[in-house]
Amino acid sequence: MSANPVLVEVTRGPLVESWHRGAAAISDADGKLLLALGDVARPIFPRSAVKAVQAIPLVESGAADALGFGPAELALAGASHNGEPRHVATAAAMLARVGRTEADLECGPQWPERQDDIGRLHIAGLKPGALHNNCSGKHAGFVCFACHAGLDPAGYVAPEHPVQREIRTTMENVFRTPLGPEVQGIDGCSIPTWAIPLERLAAGFARLATGVGLTPGRAAAARRILEAGMAEPYMVAGTNRFCTRFMSAFPGRLYAKTGAEGVFCAALPEQGLGIAVKCDDGAGRAAEVILATLAARLLGLEESPEMRPFVEPALLNRNRWPVGSVRAAAALGDAQF
Amino acid sequence: MSANPVLVEVTRGPLVESWHRGAAAISDADGKLLLALGDVARPIFPRSAVKAVQAIPLVESGAADALGFGPAELALAGASHNGEPRHVATAAAMLARVGRTEADLECGPQWPERQDDIGRLHIAGLKPGALHNNCSGKHAGFVCFACHAGLDPAGYVAPEHPVQREIRTTMENVFRTPLGPEVQGIDGCSIPTWAIPLERLAAGFARLATGVGLTPGRAAAARRILEAGMAEPYMVAGTNRFCTRFMSAFPGRLYAKTGAEGVFCAALPEQGLGIAVKCDDGAGRAAEVILATLAARLLGLEESPEMRPFVEPALLNRNRWPVGSVRAAAALGDAQF
Secondary structure, eight states: OOOEEEEEEEEETTTTEEEEEEEEEEETTTTOOOESSOOSSSOOOGGGGHHHHTHHHHTTSSHHHHHTTHHHHHHHHTTTOOOOOHHHHHHHHHHTTTTTGGGOSSSSSOOOHHHHHHHHHTTTTOOOOGGGGGTTTHHHHHHHHHHHHTTTOTTTTSSTTTHHHHHHHHHHHHHTTTOOOOGGGEEETTTTEOOHHHHHHHHHHHHHHHTTOOOHHHHHHHHHHHHHHHHHOOOOHHHHHTHHHHHHSSSOEEEEEEETTTTTEEEEEETTTEEEETTHHHHHTHHHHHHHHHOOOOTOOOOOTHHHHSOOOEOOTTTEEEEEEEEHHHHHHOOOO | OOOOOEEEEEEETEEEEEEEEEEEEEETTOEEEEEESSSSSSSOOOGGHHHHTHHHHHHHHHHHHTTTOOOOHHHTTTTOOOOOOOHHHHOOOOOOOOOOGGGGOSSOOOSSHHHHHHHHHTTTOOOOOGGGGHHHHHHHHHHHHHHTOOOOOTTTTTTTHHHHHHHHHHHHHHTTTTOOOGGGEEEETEEEEOEEEEEHHHHHHHHHHHOSSOHHHHHOOOHHHHHHHHHOHHHHSTOOOOHHHHHHHTTOEEEEEEEEETTEEEEEETTTTEEEEEETTTHHHHHHHHHHHHHHHHHTOOTTTTTTTHHHHHOTTTTTTTTEEEEEOOOHTTTOO
């Protein structure tokens, strides 16, 4: 177990109350590391942070074009969304294009994130369904890819199903890493998740941003997915969510996607760079601050007032009094790159 | 920043996905440490883990007896509850005894924890109020203490209000630690929280369990509060909550109370011992496993099937498939005491 540096600290009043260790990599598309903080060679589960890559077969196969999917649908295919009405309706409409419904989704049910949406279900006497699951756009994309390819989508979450086999080979190609059973776990939405070193994740996101090292068809598909997310950041997450707020604040300058257990990946098209972050303890609040701090430096936005709430978010209590903040610790703030 | 040991690991498939560092102390009432894992001398904010001590003035002053409070009310005065109907009704009834209402609570509003209770509010077209706040029982106790003492409860959350001054001197006495502005933060419910070393917290909980080193009146009050929590564990937290499940599974054998940001404190009356735990990163899931692992050893219940779900809880995904678990790492599992 590597002792990664403390990258983020959480203050309360005059003291640091909690702190977060982790690792982070910044790479170009050739795998040249601009920054390696902590252990960036250890395989970590990227979880939902690689949904953009999991959506590549949908686009590269021609299914997305055949089904008329635009930026909103492609952004949702790579989303971890709040289950807000537009997310749910868009996922349902994607399924309808191939004659399928919520019943074909194998991700399991999940309550929406926001009280307005939770309340609507309660008032209607309904329980949440698979369309409300934060992964429903990705799963709708899987079903659409399968149907367009003439495959039976049933069982599409299993590692041996052609959908997941195609995703695994796409991931192996983008991240230049063999993905076998020794690094295979099951994700929250029941598809496989394969552990990949941060240095490989960062290089892969640089490839998504630049197309370097990818076939032309794959490069074009990747570029379309990133551009869709940057054009429709609401569809990648939703109201008040970090990914949506961050991409909305700096339009077109980066594609950023969170993953469960403290993961963040990002692609910076102008710089041709990728970022990958993992907090040892799985804390999303720390992964957000690490990602924002590194992106602010790379984008030259360290002094931007718009960047402030991302690099040091205030902690508010139940009366909405500020009681502390989450901020970069020395090993992150002073990192040279 | 001390490098505390890895105490808990979170697995997914064949790998450790995340891990948690932290510190833990086990002490008797004289401050003799049976176990010191990591830095137990650094002051940490105990947050809600010391609600039993914050409830002492209510009992020791005679207010609880004068108002006819039994175990349910005393357990709720030390609770971080789910905002379930019985929690809300009991807090409201406590306030009614002194002619006060929800409007006198200064803890802020909070949605209840469970969907059944959230749904009832939505269906009735209501927003949550201060009675639903997980701290409403503690705050009702503060208002009752103030009114019984002839004090105006208004502003009772402020450090200089007589209610918080009384709590601070009680905490200084129980934990044998001066609590000044250099260790003072604001808690989620807006009262002060003072940072205290784990070794002092553990010794203080041993004093609560034994009365050793406390005045007879304070010892009796502390004993009543712990016994109330052990007799009414549902009132300390609620349905499916760790504190409630753990105290219900091992009735009368320990009083255990969680605090935000990865804190746990416990008192073991038979052994005359106290336990205090803090995860560096603030993770509650890890604090629970540390507390359960240490308590299992002290209670001689390591092989008990009832203990299993507490020392290694399974992680289930959205389809309720087991995908991993949370368990003691070597530094915790192999600790000698």
